[in-house]
Amino acid sequence: MNATKPSNAGVRRPADLARRHGLSAQTVRNYERDGVLPPAERAPNGYRRFTETHARALHAYLALIAGHGHATGGEIMRAINRGEIETALRVIDRSHALLQRDRETLNAVEEAVTLLTATRQPAQGRGTVPISALAHRLGVRPATLRKWERAGILQPAREAATGHRVYAPDDVRDAELAHLLRRGGYRLDHIAAVLHRVRDAGGAGPLAASLGQWRERLTARGRAMLTGAARLAAYLDGDDLPISARPTAAAGRSEPDPRPR
Structure with missing residues (x-):
């Protein structure tokens, strides 16, 4: 053979x-x-x-x-x-x-969502509020809100006639969340990434339900x-x-x- x-x-x-x-x-x-x-x-x-x-x-x-x-x-x-x-x-x-930054973002989201759901008050009515009213609500200057907008944190609409910024209830939610994160010492670009996650998830509630899956993906x-x-x-x-x-x-x-x- x-x-x-x-x-x-x-x-x-x-x-x-x-x-x-x-x-x-x-x-x-x-x-x-x-x-x-x-x-x-x-x-x-x-x-x-x-x-x-x-x-x-x-x-x-x-x-x-x-x-x-x-x-x-x-x-x-x-x-x-x-x-x-x-x-x-x-x-x-x-x-x-980059992975470490994603972990820090996740930790920030978990902390902020917990605080937001525990402390937030419903926005007044279902209409929009001007920048002065939102700034007063948060205890910040209007210039701070404009800075957050330039950083991609907030996305307010504009009045057709005047061009003034107006904030819908979701914008108020985002501003409250950004305010909590800023008080926690997070950078603006970091907060913008968090808010992007919140908007993609459809709000803080749906995002909270998906945080476990997000952490599993980072671990994998x-x-x-x-x-x-x-x-x-x-x-x-x-x-x-x-x-x-x-x-x-x-x-x-x-x-x-x-x-x-």
Whole structure:
């Protein structure tokens, strides 16, 4: 009996890498073309020849996508494959900082919604109020409300005849919530993000019901980042890492070997 053996057990086809992750072979080719996988050698017939290194790179990239998203995951892998490790680490740090900001936003929303539902008084009537009345209600100056508007916190309508700002009950709710957050020391851009969440949810009540799901998503994202970091480290620790992906290659600081060859 004659057993057929591959000419190179370490060489893999695009389909071999793709099958493990439920991808198409063309997707793997595209990843190599786009630089998220290191360059593959070509066989005499022009076919790509992938190796275990490419398999680890693909494993790392897909894990990074789960935690950081497609764009950031691709930015990280391309920097790694160019040998720009510091650049890749800065991108990772930036992504972790964004996750931390999302956690702080969630904490602010939870605190503000609790305070709002416990302390708010219904807006007077169902009509609109002028800026002077809302400023008096909150104990702030009208200039403060205009500043909040420029920051994207408030979105009052304008009277057709005069162009004066008028605040509907939902605007009053947003102003009360912003006032609570400002007293808590939150930045204006942070408050604007919170108010965006409130408006998207249809108010403080519906938002409060969705806060648990929001926290679960942030937790899943954080855990995915840990998995991505582990798989990226496994890729970087490989003895067969391509020369282009080694830090000294891009830095241009490597010295010629003085020993005779």
